[in-house]
Amino acid sequence: MRARGTVLRPAAVCLALVMPLGGLAGCGTGAGAAKKSGISVPDLFYLRPPGDGSGPTDKVPFHVRAEDVKARSHVGTQDHRLTVDVTGSERAVRLKISEIRKKNPRCAGTGTRVVCRVSGTYDSWSDIDRVYPYAAPGSRPGDSGSVRFSFTTRNGKTLSARTRVVVGEPVVKVRTTEVFEDVGPGSVLSTPVVVRNTGEVPVRGVGLKLAVGTGLRFEHRYGNCRYPKLQKGSVTVCEFPGVRIPPGQAVVLRPALALNVARTEMYSSFLQEAWALDMGPAKNSAVPGGGDRGDGPRLTAGAAKGPDLKGTFAGGEVWSEVRVDTHADFEVFPVEVSGARGSEHEVRLKVRNNGPATPGSTTLLFTPPQSATVAKQPMEAIDEDVYEPSCDLDRGTYSCSVGSGLEAGEARTFVFTLRLGGPDEGSVRVADAAGTDRRDPDPANDTAPVTVLP
Structure with missing residues (x-):
């Protein structure tokens, strides 16, 4: 029941050099405008205090993107340079290189300045060469500083951006x-x-x-x-x-x-x-x-x-x-079938909501007569011309989801085909899914026999 759509995110800095072709998404000036090389970082980023692993639920990670639209090769070729520098802000923030590339790093430096060899299209959420800012040891909530970024293109141009960081977070x-x-x-x-x-x-x-x-x-x-x-x-x-x-x-x-x-x-x-x-x-x-x-x-x-x-x-x-504070009266109906041994017959199992309300999810449970064999069962499409059973079988009983949308006055029918083997009796009943309750005022009509006559 979740609403879906465009996620709002904090504003980002995007400083660019005008170039005739390509560019970093979001750095153009409108439809038809020439794309530009650029670097994009958050305007502001909050850091957990030293040694504190709590914080906001599902926080958006720090994100750096950079693109050189004139690069001859983008992904897979580390022929560009990304520099991250917190010199002057050491009391508030330090830098950490991703440990994924620890044995053969393309990033090298100190806790205050790191240089990475990256491709012409760099994204810290997908590339493995990452540098993270974190709160400096001894820093306190409210301390702040700056993280400076520069991205050097193949032809020697340098694109720059800056993030203000704050120790501590609003949760x-x-x-x-x-x-x-x-x-x-x-x-x-x-x-x-x-x-x-x-x-x-x-x-x-x-x-x-x-x-x-x-x-x-x-x-x-x-x-x-x-x-x-x-x-x-x-x-x-x-x-x-x-x-x-x-x-x-x-x-x-x-x-x-x-x-x-x-x-x-x-x-x-x-x-x-x-x-x-x-x-x-x-x-x-x-x-x-x-x-x-x-x-x-x-x-x-x-x-x-x-x-x-x-x-x-x-x-x-x-x-x-x-x-x-209301209820729903669900009802199932008895079914009788007769025929010679080995003959096949449809049984139509009907469940009806007599109202007045629409309940949560419910399930129809069908236990066939032991003398009969299920030759066909309800199927549902899962792809074009691809079907699978719509009911689950467990220890001789078929469980068929009625769903949660059976409104008052509506009914749903599940059609099975039985191969008869002699007189016998099975059953059909309706039950609530876990965590729901129809508060059915007439539970006696929740169960009915399915009978194979002599």
């Missing part, structure tokens, strides 16, 4: 409730959005993503948030550049998050994710771009008070489950 978390139980169908679920900084340095600007699953809808379309069109109102993204959160402190966003709860969905969920704007979202997060502003009230941040700070805080994408 942004949101207050979460794992499960909201017995929520009234058709009600409005209201919960505050509380953002806390558990890091070592202040949060300077907050980004926020909220997403709702089937059965939930935003009651307000916040005036200072955007609603990407592809997500059809199920996702909103907000930015609060003026919000400051000191270490250990929290803010609460108001008005509280209000969600309209459908009458027909038993289970749904919603997501909260917050991040420091100058760090960007977590590495594997998907934050869609674009979208129009809402026409409702503006979300504003205020200091969190005692009650707001109670509960559990978590980083990254945080999902809360919503269980609605």
Whole structure:
């Protein structure tokens, strides 16, 4: 249930020499513009304090890209030079060479200056010759410095860029409730959005993503948030550049998050994710771009008070489950079949949702009569002209997923072909998947016989 789209990342420095052909992605001036050689690094990067391995969830790694558009050969030929230098900032930051190439390094130097032989198209996320900045021994949260980069092209031109590094990180978390139980169908679920900084340095600007699953809808379309069109109102993204959160402190966003709860969905969920704007979202997060502003009230941040700070805080994408106080009556039907021994006959196993709600995932379990043999079973397409059984067989019972989308009044039928071997009786029944409960008011109709008549 995750929304997919373009991931927002922190801004990057891109300094380039104008050249007629090729270039580093993002360094051109628009469609049709000549591409340029360039080097791209983060404007700002936070470093864990010395000896501290905790920090933000799924942090985006340090990223360096460089390209010489006039290089005769790119990948695989180390005929360019990348220099990384922290001279003058030694009290805050040092350099570490990747250990992958330790025995035969193409990078060499000290903790303050490293030179690497790289290709004309270099990317630290994919190339094995990497140099990492880290917090210098003895540095403290808030200490800062500069990491300078230069990339020398084949014809001797030097491209330069710089990253400001800060010791310590803003670690942004949101207050979460794992499960909201017995929520009234058709009600409005209201919960505050509380953002806390558990890091070592202040949060300077907050980004926020909220997403709702089937059965939930935003009651307000916040005036200072955007609603990407592809997500059809199920996702909103907000930015609060003026919000400051000191270490250990929290803010609460108001008005509280209000969600309209459908009458027909038993289970749904919603997501909260917050991040420091100058760090960007977590590495594997998907934050869609674009979208129009809402026409409702503006979300504003205020200091969190005692009650707001109670509960559990978590980083990254945080999902809360919503269980609605309703039920679904599922029913299966008896089947009878007759015929000579060795003859084949279809049996149609039907499961129907008598409502009033749509539950979580359910499974139809079919145990054939022992005297019969299953000659054919339901199949599903997994590729063009490629099929596989849609039911799993375990110890004589077929398990067929009904799924989670069987709405009130709808039915699904699974067709098996049996080769008969004499009078006998099997069964068909429906069961909930792990972690769900239909709260079925009539469990007696959850099971029915499958009978081979004499």
